Amino acid sequence: MMPAAKILPLTKPLMLACSLFLLSVLSVLPGCTANRQAVNVEAKQPEQGSAVSGRYANLFAEQGYSQQAINAKINQAFNQLFYGAPDSQALYFADGSNAQGAKAYIADINNNDVRSEGMSYGMMIAVQLNKQAEFNALWNWAVSHMFQANPAHPAYGYFAWSVGTDGVALDEMPAPDGEEYFATALYFASVRWGDGAGIYQYKAKADELLQHMRHRNLITGQTQRGSQTATNLFHPEYAMVRFTPDLANADHTDASYHLPAFYEVWARMGPEADRAFWQKAAQVSRDYFSKAAHPATGLTPDYGNFDGSPWAASWRPESADFRFDAWRTAMNWSFDWNWWRMDARAVELSNRLQAFFVSEGLSRYSSQYSLDGKKLDNTQQSGLVAMNAVASLAATGPDAGKFVQALWQLPVPEGHYRYYDGMLYMLALLHVSGQFQAWLPAQQTDKTE
Secondary structure, three states, X not given: OOOOOOOOOOOHHHHHHHHHHHHHHHOOOOOOHHHHHHHHHHHXXXXXXXXXXXXXXXXXXXXXXXXXXXXXXHHHHHHHHHHOOOOOOOOEEEEEEEOOEEEEEEEEOOOOEEXXXXXXXXXXXXXXXXXXXXXHHHHHHHHHHOEOOOOOOOOOOXXXXXXXXXXOEEEOOOOHHHHHHHHHHHHHHHHHHOOOOHHHOHHHHHHHHHHHHHHOOOEXXXXXXXXXXXXXXXXXXXXXXXXXXXXXXXXXXOHHHOOHHHHXXXXXXOOXXXXXXXXXXXXXXXXXXXXXXXXOOOXXXXXXXOOOOEOOEOOEHHHHOEOOHHHHHHHHHHHHHHHHOOOXXXXXXXXXXXXXXXXXXXXXXXXXXOOOOOEOOOOOOHHHHHHHHHHHHOOOOOOHHHHHHXXXXXXXXXXXXXXXXXXXXXXXXXXXXXXXXXXXXXXXXXXXX
């Protein structure tokens, strides 16, 4: 990334805070335009969350785009990212077969590896779009090349976060967001398609994964990085997702790993003995968002402490800033609000965040900032534009629709850096179009396919 061309005045966060305060005051005045806008938008939102009602907001349609055009846009993005030109467009690559069937992986082109993040995102995209063949091929590759089956290994029961395209692990330890998406995608596959045999017993495999994530005991053993000791993926006292399970970093977290919408699913579909824990974890994460988000900008850090404060990791001190991981945090609180309607603070968080980016200029805001709003680069990346559009699922501000339009106008990411931007772009298209849905057992929702 290019260095920032200028340093913003120190008074800017204070000015932004004052502006947001004035907006909040104006919003309660009788006859105020901002208040009418907020009331009108809120009136269209169902009292029940979409996961319960089965009615998902289509923000593209609300901006006037036809369903035919929306479907065409999603199909184009999927076809390009999964089956486009292999040297410049595709992220999905077939990789032969084994006794379980076809295998395929999602590649991080820039880093020349396969990540549990991308694999689990790919599976979630596939189940949402009813692409069972692609889902199974990705899951087969993950189980075959990423899963740690050795009970003596510190990563036992988890998936290596980084593996070469040749299937050899580059780092055997997990990044918990991968496990979170794997488990939820498997639960949804069980409902949407029914369970198969072997590794395709989707619900049983999700249950096993949650069991490890919640209850895995301490294991000390040798890894490629020497001897390590690792534990479960959720802190039992704080009910909070860890940054990693290795003890050296286990007492930290990452705001973008907090997925209360998924924890609510686990509280309904996961092992019964842990359902109360997952409900608690969902509320803890909602509280965490409000602690981690800057009071003026709404920006969250890449890495954090359990109390919500930023964590500058020794090997990556810039992790205390709003950088690439943190782009996803607004997506997490926004679709949680859209699905479950459990915590209205998500509305204020999205409004605050979008107000900051509006103050920066919708076509001019950058991709990395200090939490108080100082630019740390001079580029605008499509992955952040995509995530800011998903924030409109919770936002009620007058500019929420402009963020949706900005996503619509983006081309499908391609080229050397297409992996992260492309995955977030595809997830955002599904969220904003109402096609990222909670596939729950029939008795829990009146949604039909």
